[in-house]
Each structure stands twice: as structure tokens, then as C-alpha cells.
Amino acid sequence: MTDIRELRKVVDRFRSQERKADAAVNLVPSENKLSPLAQLPLSTDYYNRYFFNDALDPGFWQFRGGQEVAEIETDLARGQLRELARAPHVNERPISGLSAMMMAMAGLGGEPGGTVVSIDAASGGHYATADLARRLGFASATVPVARGRVDEERLGQVLRERAPELVYLDLQNSRHELEVSRVADLIKTYSPRTLLHVDCSHTMGLILGSALGNPLDAGADTMGGSTHKSFPGPHKGVLFTRNPELHQRLKDAQFTMLSSHHFAETLALGLAAAEFRHFGQAYAEQVIGNARLFSKLLAADGFDVAADENGHATSTHQVWVKIGDAERTDRFSESLYDHGIRVNVQVDLPGLPGPVLRLGVNELTFIGGREAAVHALAEEFGNARAGVRRDGAGSRRVREQCGPPFYFADIS
Numbered sequence: 001m002t003d004i005r006e007l008r009k010v011v012d013r014f015r016s017q018e019r020k021a022d023a024a025v026n027l028v029p030s031e032n033k034l035s036p037l038a039q040l041p042l043s044t045d046y047y048n049r050y051f052f053n054d055a056l057d058p059g060f061w062q063f064r065g066g067q068e069v070a071e072i073e074t075d076l077a078r079g080q081l082r083e084l085a086r087a088p089h090v091n092e093r094p095i096s097g098l099s100a101m102m103m104a105m106a107g108l109g110g111e112p113g114g115t116v117v118s119i120d121a122a123s124g125g126h127y128a129t130a131d132l133a134r135r136l137g138f139a140s141a142t143v144p145v146a147r148g149r150v151d152e153e154r155l156g157q158v159l160r161e162r163a164p165e166l167v168y169l170d171l172q173n174s175r176h177e178l179e180v181s182r183v184a185d186l187i188k189t190y191s192p193r194t195l196l197h198v199d200c201s202h203t204m205g206l207i208l209g210s211a212l213g214n215p216l217d218a219g220a221d222t223m224g225g226s227t228h229k230s231f232p233g234p235h236k237g238v239l240f241t242r243n244p245e246l247h248q249r250l251k252d253a254q255f256t257m258l259s260s261h262h263f264a265e266t267l268a269l270g271l272a273a274a275e276f277r278h279f280g281q282a283y284a285e286q287v288i289g290n291a292r293l294f295s296k297l298l299a300a301d302g303f304d305v306a307a308d309e310n311g312h313a314t315s316t317h318q319v320w321v322k323i324g325d326a327e328r329t330d331r332f333s334e335s336l337y338d339h340g341i342r343v344n345v346q347v348d349l350p351g352l353p354g355p356v357l358r359l360g361v362n363e364l365t366f367i368g369g370r371e372a373a374v375h376a377l378a379e380e381f382g383n384a385r386a387g388v389r390r391d392g393a394g395s396r397r398v399r400e401q402c403g404p405p406f407y408f409a410d411i412s
Helices: 004-023 036-043 067-085 097-108 129-135 152-162 181-190 204-208 244-257 263-300 326-338 362-366 371-386 394-399
Strands: 089-091 115-119 139-143 166-169 195-199 222-226 237-241 318-322 345-349 352-360
Touching: 004 394, 036 263, 067 089, 067 204, 067 237, 067 263, 089 244, 097 129, 097 166, 097 195, 097 222, 097 237, 097 244, 115 129, 115 152, 129 139, 139 152, 152 181, 166 181, 181 195, 204 222, 204 263, 237 244, 263 318, 263 362, 263 371, 326 345, 326 352, 326 371, 362 371, 371 394
Parallel strands: 115 139, 115 166, 166 195, 195 222
Antiparallel strands: 089 237, 222 237, 318 352, 345 352
């Protein structure tokens, strides 16, 4: 039986880690921070409650635990997300990006045996998509992508020969904006019945902040993904469409694939979306500006930054840096961690074999990082490489250069 003293030690560990996290600079592109406002529902009783009555039918309150704040989901969350995506139909119930992927595929992929096309994982597609399609009973086909552009010859061939039910564009590892309009044109030409879904998990915040193009404007039938990467929301997923029939298909799939949709996190998503309406565009533009500046500063300091022949390093929040072999990369990552700077190591980025730092400036931007903070961050990378200033205060020096955060810091 656990001693009360052991439980206190566990609590102390959590508190210590929370203090470290509050002081850290996090450069993991698939993570972000929640604002104090968006965190609020996560510590309330709603965390443990079901909420199914999204029509707010007075005769259908089978579970009443969420009744008092139901409109925060039905009105606030959906309303704000509709405005941000310029899409009248929103499904805010997926509990993650992968959950949204399953629902989109099940709802849009047609009968078992049909074909679902996705992006080859070797060129930046999500590792799970093709296998998930097969597990759901679909045939899977993949197409390569280079610099955000789908291989048109390969896609055209698949469309002509297999007339897939669904093209699922799932680009996750990319320094380039995904080009959607040409894919939509090819579908119209070769397989008009095929549906086009864009999984924009990584770039959700940049799209909803209008710094990158909206896939629905470019011809996608539906789009969606996770809400905790470049979008500064909770761990959730969301699906958007302008087509009421497709919305119903997604809702039907969701109904049988998901029971609890994590009510407190959905409330948090609504509050995060409401905040984002106030600062989203400025934040999204700053993210891309910070990523480009960070790439430029690191390259100027001799770091091996992934870039095109013309010097273009990124159009998204991601910056890729090659440090060396696994041992050197691990030492460098650990040195940064000791300075309070957290990075993400990947071994399968397109065109870059071996370990690579896959960095994202989305969270640094969200907490107020602008040009001065990016300069300080690049300096800390140089310090870590040179082995100087081993004082553990790298994150403090960066955060001292941050300005006002892109959220409501005071909700009192």
C-alpha cells in the first residue's frame, strides 16, 4: 500500500516539473501551450462529465452534468470555429488528430473495398494513414509529395485507374505549404466523384490565422486535424466542411466511433478559439516570420539548416536542422535541455536520413516571442554547440526577450 509520504513525493515531482515547464522554451512543433483561460475547464467537475445533448433538446437531458455550460460547446466553440475556418459545419467532437482521421476516413471513404489515397510517409505523410485505411477495410494507395506539391503524374494515374472514394492529404512533416488547388483540379478532371480531405493538423493555427491558405477555398471538400500544434488549443481534433451532406456523414461516423468526446477539453477548445479570434492572424504571421528568421540566423552561424536551392527554408512553423550522427545529436539535444530548451529529434524527415532536429517556433511565439527572442534563441544554440555558458539559464535569457503573449494573460 502506498505510504502518504510517497504520495507527497509524487505531488512534489509534479509541482517541480510544472515550474520547469513554465520556465522552459519548447520547440517541439507538434506541441503548444494552453492559455490560462483555456486551461480553466480542465480543473473543473466537467472533466468527468458526459454531454450528448448537443441539440439542447429540453427532453433529452439524459446526462445533466454539463447542462449549465453546454452552450460553451454548442454556441461558443462551434461558432468561433465556424468563423475562423469560414465553414458553416463543424464537428468538434474528435478527441485527437488521429481520432479525426479515423472519422474522416470512415465517413468519407465509402464502402469497404474502395480506395483511399494518402501521402507517402517517406515524403512527409502521417505514419498511420495508409495502415489505418487498410484496417478500416479500404485499399490504400500513396502518392509522393515534394516541396508541398503532390506528384501530379502519379496522382493522375491513381485517379484514372482506381477512381478512389477519397484523397486524404495528410502532410505532417513539411517546410512548405501544401498545394491543394492542383489536386482538386486533377480530381475534377479524372475522378469527379472522389472526395478531397485535407488533414492540416500541423498547420491548423496558420490556416485559421489566415497566414496560409484555407484548403476549403482551394477546392477541398473537408478539412480537419488536431488542435494543439500550431493552433494553441487542447489535445482535441476538429472537422470542417461547407457541405451539409458531408457534415452528416462525418457526424454519423463520429456517433459510432466515439462515446465520450472529452467535454472539458471541448470547452477548453471553445475558449481557445474565442481568444484566437482576437490575436490569431497576428500570431500566425509572427510564427512564420519567426521560423524564417530562426532559419536565417542558424544558417548564418554555420548550422546545417534544411533549405531549397534558392535558400528558402520554410513556409510553416517547422525548421529542420542537421547536427550530425545520433550521438552528436543526442548530446546537443541534452545540452539544450539542460539550458531549459526542449527540442524534437526525428529520424525520418523527407530527404534527410538520420537524426534531425525538427523544430517549431509556434509555442515560443504564443508566449510572446518575436524578433528579439528569436535572436536570443539562435545565440543559445550557438552556446550549446560551443559548450559555453553552462549555467542552465538559456531559456531564461530567451524568455526575457519575449513581449506580451498572444493570449489573455490576466483573466481575473
